[in-house]
Amino acid sequence: MQSHAYYSFEIERLAKILKHMRARVVLIQLPDGLKPHSVYLKRELSNKLPGIRVFFSGKGTYGPCDIAFDEAITVGADVIVHYGHPPIRYAKSEIPIIYMPAKIKVEVDPQVVIDEIAKRRYKRIGLSAIIQYVDLLDVVYNKLKDIGIEVYVGRGANAYRGVVLGCDYSAAISINSYVDAHIIIASGKFHGLGLKIATGKDVLIYDPLRNEVMSIEREYRRRLSLKLKQLIDAEKATLFAVIICKKAGQFNMMMALKAMQLLRESNREYISIIVDEITPASLENFTYVDAFINTCCPRIAIDDIDRFNKPILSLYDLRTILKGEVNQYSLRL
Amino acid sequence: MQSHAYYSFEIERLAKILKHMRARVVLIQLPDGLKPHSVYLKRELSNKLPGIRVFFSGKGTYGPCDIAFDEAITVGADVIVHYGHPPIRYAKSEIPIIYMPAKIKVEVDPQVVIDEIAKRRYKRIGLSAIIQYVDLLDVVYNKLKDIGIEVYVGRGANAYRGVVLGCDYSAAISINSYVDAHIIIASGKFHGLGLKIATGKDVLIYDPLRNEVMSIEREYRRRLSLKLKQLIDAEKATLFAVIICKKAGQFNMMMALKAMQLLRESNREYISIIVDEITPASLENFTYVDAFINTCCPRIAIDDIDRFNKPILSLYDLRTILKGEVNQYSLRL
Incomplete structure (x- = not known):
């Protein structure tokens, strides 16, 4: 089903901006x-702007929280071009950033969505999308409107109407009280799961590439049970490590200091570790640590939970175990 | 055999320096x-200096080329304490660095070294060590002297007499012309292999923990054959990627620009990638690239060669294939 889908890199537009910025x-x-x-990209940009020097960042990037400032400074870049995520505001960015959405062009006929809504008897639907599919919002919106469904598209913290990020569902939350369920246009389970955790409502994922609709309920329950297992393990922990992230948009010393304070107040020993990214490899050598407190990307303690062999807790998770409230726990971003 | 070995972290000395630096x-x-x-370390330092706040870097560190400046800046550290490597000079370090050797304390009786020298009939020996074993240099030196062997210990670019680094064998090179063979006090093959490549002479590794002596010859030949295979593969490459490293002590834009120039002059297409570290994961997504040019740690293109499924070449390797001189190739750091 992927035959007619392709990414739009908007080289023409990018070249114009870069030229304007000199x-x-x-x-x-x-x-x-x-x-x-x-x-x-290198070939096309070099054709349009022969004088420009292009470097690629070899790192992954997980969102607008994860901008390659250090790499840009190292190569002396005067502009950062960041593909695939909507812009968010930073406290400081000495190097200008151009956010390019990297939209996926695909023809859709969302009849499967309509069928699923009918089957589940939803009357009022919240609609959102990841940035790659932002252009599909209106297509699906109109189709649902046409058959008399009440559809709501929210506005959130990022620049695009109806668009959510892995850690930011403010667009969907803004309309949450009006809807029976949310439909998100996305591929994979990641954003659907976040939407479920953020809103608590039923969530259906519409994948336009596969032309399929999927409920996130099962995945949500699986994550919740994994997390509960980790919390129970963490209750026995004697040595904690508070993890701080170096990424400009994930660095949160206030949260780290709060975690340290909670640990001190309950007489738990801890060390503090600063990382660029929380990975099994970056934690496995801290052999004596029983449980890690994540102050970095809030998704790590949920999505990557089965990649680690020790508990990875959010500040909220830590509070839960220190207060002995595991029985009342539910997932939270 | 490891029962009597332990690391010396010299907390007392470190605490004094930190106190003096406020x-x-x-x-x-x-x-x-x-x-x-x-x-x-956290426990001991906090006992001696209760007011101090201690963070650990979650990243690996491969040498004094690999200082966690960004992490230090992020947590607001006023001092970096770097364990396990001798100091080298930096163009700039706004945050002072304390280099702590992390010596391994172990009792040795290097009779196995003497037996091996006798067997191989070496008369004149170059002696070096990794920083962890710097205190053993004199022990082994005296023992060899006692039985009438001519022993030389060199001085190189780093602060310690006779000490080598993964990429710096200047101490051994300074005495290379006087000796039949080199003995290096080290664990593992890594430094012995580097010494062999740097000097071309016979190299024996004396591992004081196992009390064993090992020739590096076999490993050297294995690496050479792997490299030759890669060079032959790289001769057919049409798309190259020049890799630049963000680490302060590995960043080498001059070398990267030289590689780009060579590629342009021989009409090869390339892209440029900046990474913090060359790993299979950081390269595997650049699917269209046929061969990578490494301008980062010189050891990667030699030691990690079998971790990558595409050729990783040094600038010297690139020159070799562009000139069609694979037949005359030998390993070089």
Whole structure:
């Protein structure tokens, strides 16, 4: 079903902006899935702007929280081009950032969505999308309107109407009280799961590439049970580690200090670790640590939970175990 | 045989220096193998300097080329404590760095070394050590002297007499012309292999923990054959990627620009990628690239060669294939 889908890199538009900015050295950041297109991007940009020097960041990028500032400074880039995520505001960015959505162009006929809504007898639907599918919002919206369904599209913290991020469902939350269920246009379970956790309502994922609709309920319950198992393990922990993230948009010393204070107040020993990214490899050498407190990306303690062999807790999770309230626990971003 | 060996972290000395510097926030960097000791270090330092705030870097560190400046800046550290490597000079370090050797304390009787020298009929020996075993240099030196062997210990670019680093064998090179063979006090093959490549002479590794002597010849030949295979593969490459490293002590834009120039001059297409570390994961998404040019740690293109499924070439390797001189190739750092 993927035959008619392709990414739009909007090279023409990008080249115009870069020319206007008189950019000489550009650092391009691509999520891992888009890295195979780096050769095409370099070729096209060099054709349009022969004088420009193009570098690619070799790191993954998980969102607008994860901008390659250090890499840009190192190569002397005067502009960062960040593909695949909507912009968010930073306290400081000395190097200008151009956010390019990397939209996926695909023809859709969302009849499967209509069938699923009818089957479940939803009357009022919240509609959102990941940035790649932002152009499909109106297509699906109109189709649902046509058959008399009440549809709501919210506005949130990012620049695009109806668009959600892995950690930001404010667009969907803004309309949550009006709807029976949410439909999100996305591929994979990641954003659907976040939407479920953020809203508590029924969530259906509409994947336009596969032309399929999927409920997130089962995945949500699986994550919840994994998390409960970790909380119960963490209750026995004697040594904790508070993890701080170096990424500009994930660094949260206030949260880390709060975690340290809670641990001190309940006489738990801890160390503090700063990482660029929480991975099994970056934690496995801290062999004596029983449980990690994550102050980085809030999704790690939920989505990557089965990649780690020790508990990874959010500040909320830590509070829950210190207060002995595991029995009343539910997932939270 | 490891029963009487332990690391010396010299907490007393470190605390004195930190107190003298009036350090308030300290970032401690440990190579992965030492990370399990982080809890002990935090506990001991906090006992001696109750007012100090201690953070650990969650990243690995491969040498004095690999200092956690960004992490230190992020947590507001006023001092970096770097364990396990000798100091080298930096163009700039706004945060002072304390280099702690992390010596391994072990009793040795190097009779196995003497037996091996006798067997091989070496008369004149070059002696070097990794920083962890610097205190053993004199023990082995005296023992060899006692039985009438001519022993030379060199001085190189780093602060310790006779000490080599993964990429710096200047201490051994300074005495290379006087000796039949080199003995290096080290664990594992890594430094012995580097010494062989740097000097071309016979190299024996004396591992004081196992009390064993090992020739590096076989490993050297294995690496050489793997490299030749890669060079032959790379001769057919049409798309190259020049990799630049963000680490302060590995960043080498001059070398990267030289590689780009060579590629342009021979009409090869390339992209440029900046990474913090060259890993299979950081390269695998650049699917269209046929061969990578490494301008980062010189050891990667030699030691990690079988971890990658595409050629990783040094600038010297690139020159070799562009000139069609694979037949005359030998390993070079």
